[in-house]
Amino acid sequence: MEIGIREKGSVKIVDLKGEVDLYNSPSLRVEFNSLLKKKEKAILINLKQVSYIDSSGLATFVELLQKMSAYGGKLKLSGLGRSIRNVFEVSRLDGVFSILDSEAGALKSFEGA
Amino acid sequence: MDKDFYPNSIKLVIASDPQWMHLVRNVVSSVANRLKFRRSQIRRLILAVDEACTNVIRHAYQGDKQKQIIICFKVFDDRLEILIKDFGRKGKPDTFKPRDLKEIRPGGLGIHFINKVMDEVNYDTSLPVGTELRLVKYRKK
Numbered sequence: 001m002e003i004g005i006r007e008k009g010s011v012k013i014v015d016l017k018g019e020v021d022l023y024n025s026p027s028l029r030v031e032f033n034s035l036l037k038k039k040e041k042a043i044l045i046n047l048k049q050v051s052y053i054d055s056s057g058l059a060t061f062v063e064l065l066q067k068m069s070a071y072g073g074k075l076k077l078s079g080l081g082r083s084i085r086n087v088f089e090v091s092r093l094d095g096v097f098s099i100l101d102s103e104a105g106a107l108k109s110f111e112g113a
Numbered sequence: 114m115d116k117d118f119y120p121n122s123i124k125l126v127i128a129s130d131p132q133w134m135h136l137v138r139n140v141v142s143s144v145a146n147r148l149k150f151r152r153s154q155i156r157r158l159i160l161a162v163d164e165a166c167t168n169v170i171r172h173a174y175q176g177d178k179q180k181q182i183i184i185c186f187k188v189f190d191d192r193l194e195i196l197i198k199d200f201g202r203k204g205k206p207d208t209f210k211p212r213d214l215k216e217i218r219p220g221g222l223g224i225h226f227i228n229k230v231m232d233e234v235n236y237d238t239s240l241p242v243g244t245e246l247r248l249v250k251y252r253k254k
Contacts, residue, residue: 022167023131052138054163055222083156090157090229091222 003031011042011110013103017049020057028057032064041073042110046103048079053087065097074098078106121188129170129199130178137184138163141195144186148193148252158193158250161230164223165197165246173201173244192232192251200243206236 001018012035020028035043045061047053061077068075076098080088088094100106118124125140127133141162145155166182174180180201187194211225228234233249 019135021131021134021163022170023134052159054160054167055226056167058222086153086156087160087226090226 001028003028005031005035008107011044011107012040013044013046015046015049019052020050020060021052021054022056025056025060028060029063032060036064036067039071039073040068043068043073043075044103044106044110045075045077046079047077047084048081048103050081050084053084055091058087058091058093061097062093074110076100076106076109078103117185119185119187123186125184125186127182127184128178129174129180129182129201131167131170134163134166137166140184140186144188144193148188150193150250150252154250157226157230161227161248162195162197164226165195165248168223169197169199169201172204173199175202177201190252192249195248195250197246197248198243203238203244204236206238209236 001016001020001024004015004017006013006015014031014035016028018024043064061075065075078100079102080099085094085099088097088099098109100109123140123144125137127137138159141159142155145158150158162184166184169182170176170178180199183196183198185196185198187196209224211221211228227248230250231248232251233247235247237245237247
């Protein structure tokens with residue numbers, strides 16, 4: 001899995017590429033923890049190039065969501081392919097996360113948040 | 114011949130190291146493709162087997178990467194059976210329950226995925242050492 005972090009305005013965008021599983025979710029957690037340390041207010045995770053996610057990956061996202069919520073931060077996800085969206089649906093996390101189709105749409109929704 | 118050999122079967126022996134889960138997923142995908150499961154079913158089968166192996170690594174082996182997991186795929190006319198055997202700490206199958214999905218917390222989703230995807234899920238803890246999980250998915254005609 002590759003992790004890239006960029007910025008658009010006040011939003012930190014985390015670009016993920018590859019598979020998010022038990023093997024690489026610990027390195028993702030490290031990245032998330034460094035964002036949490038800075039108390040980033042707006043984070044968008046771009047999953048457009050993620051081909052697989054398991055429960056370990058989902059757990060990492062849930063942790064990030066809960067920790068951000070504790071200080072009033074906003075987390076959004078975008079670019080979920082069919083199979084990734086299906087995993088969120090089966091675990092009913094699609095109703096827990098703010099999921100948007102496109103990065104542009106997600107960035108716009110932060111403006112109105 | 115290995116006394117445990119079954120015709121029409123594939124046996125995969127791997128170390129309990131998360132880095133090899135990618136390989137397991139590829140084998141599940143190949144076998145399920147060969148059996149002409151639908152693409153959506155294949156994705157779910159991959160997830161179920163991956164989660165089962167993940168549970169072995171985390172719970173039976175407590176994260177020890179040096180242990181053995183044996184995964185056996187048995188192909189029948191009407192179904193695919195996947196046996197996952199470990200030699201680690203035994204759990205109590207009646208406690209292997211998915212968490213309430215209304216409860217938002219990290220973890221506890223693996224069992225939910227396995228139960229949701231597979232037609233049959235049985236844990237055999239009667240073995241002298243370890244546990245064998247039997248997962249069955251029927252092939253729809």
